[in-house]
């Protein structure tokens with residue numbers, strides 16, 4: 001081992017982000033405080049894309065605001081690369097690049113002007129500014145539109161510019177709050193590609209989303225939140241694997257509990273007239289399930305056989321779908 005290697009602090013020593021027993025209560029008039037986060041504990045390892053997945057109001061943005069020091073927790077601790085946000089918010093912010101839900105760009109300025117302003121504000125050395133701006137514009141594919149007023153950009157282009165702005169200061173941890181909310185399919189694909197690239201080059205990405213496709217496509221590891229509580233963590237495949245290997249969707253009357261006791265069946269959930277039967281994936285089990293429906297519910301019809309997705313996981317854990325699991 002060379003001396004420099006011996007001295008180097010391995011990035012794996014401290015998690016990129018640690019939430020420890022994090023709690024956030026918001027005071028309300030004439031009612032009890034609202035608990036937006038309840039005892040959230042999780043670690044994000046460096047160099048990975050970590051997804052915080054949950055429905056509207058589950059506490060994702062609150063976590064991001066606590067991470068950036070925009071909110072003070074009611075309890076618990078947030079650490080970024082081992083630094084407690086409460087001890088040194090400036091050092092934490094120097095490590096973070098944040099893309100908030102509201103992009104907060106200056107619409108009357110061009111992309112170039114927005115980035116120059118941000119670079120000056122965040123102390124990017126004058127000699128490096130032009131190079132950094134060129135690099136980040138290239139990274140998000142906006143070089144050709146760099147001189148255009150941002151007000152003329154599509155929603156997806158504005159998100160890409162907000163990402164470019166977050167990357168200007170070369171942060172080691174990039175935080176994206178619902179990066180593709182309301183973004184067209186093309187820009188979404190472009191953003192996904194950039195997120196993957198950040199992680200492949202050693203950066204850490206914390207991404208909040210309520211799109212299970214996004215979490216499935218991007219996240220190396222996931223935390224699923226519901227009503228401010230952590231309800232599951234793992235890789236997307238681990239989480240999907242908890243439900244069995246296949247889902248057999250059958251349009252039918254509500255199945256009676258006997259179905260759950262068939263050999264090879266690991267669970268049955270019901271939604272919108274379709275029973276999703278989780279099973280071990282063997283052809284014999286699939287046949288037995290179809291025979292069961294033929295016998296017990298002759299009017300039933302097979303919709304399809306598929307792998308469980310994260311929506312199924314959420315449904316299994318909470319009894320509701322991600323999409324309608326929100327505050328209302």
Ligand SMILES: Nc1ncnc2c1ncn2[C@@H]1O[C@H](COP(=O)(O)OP(=O)(O)OP(=O)(O)O)[C@@H](O)[C@H]1O
Nearest residue numbers: 026034036055056057058059060061062063210327
């Ligand atoms: N400043 C605040 N004052 C009072 N309540 C708040 C405040 N900020 C958030 N909340 C509440 O805290 C809960 C969590 O909100 P949060 O914005 O973190 O959820 P979210 O998962 O990010 O939702 P979305 O997907 O809609 O952005 C919600 O019930 C929200 O209404």
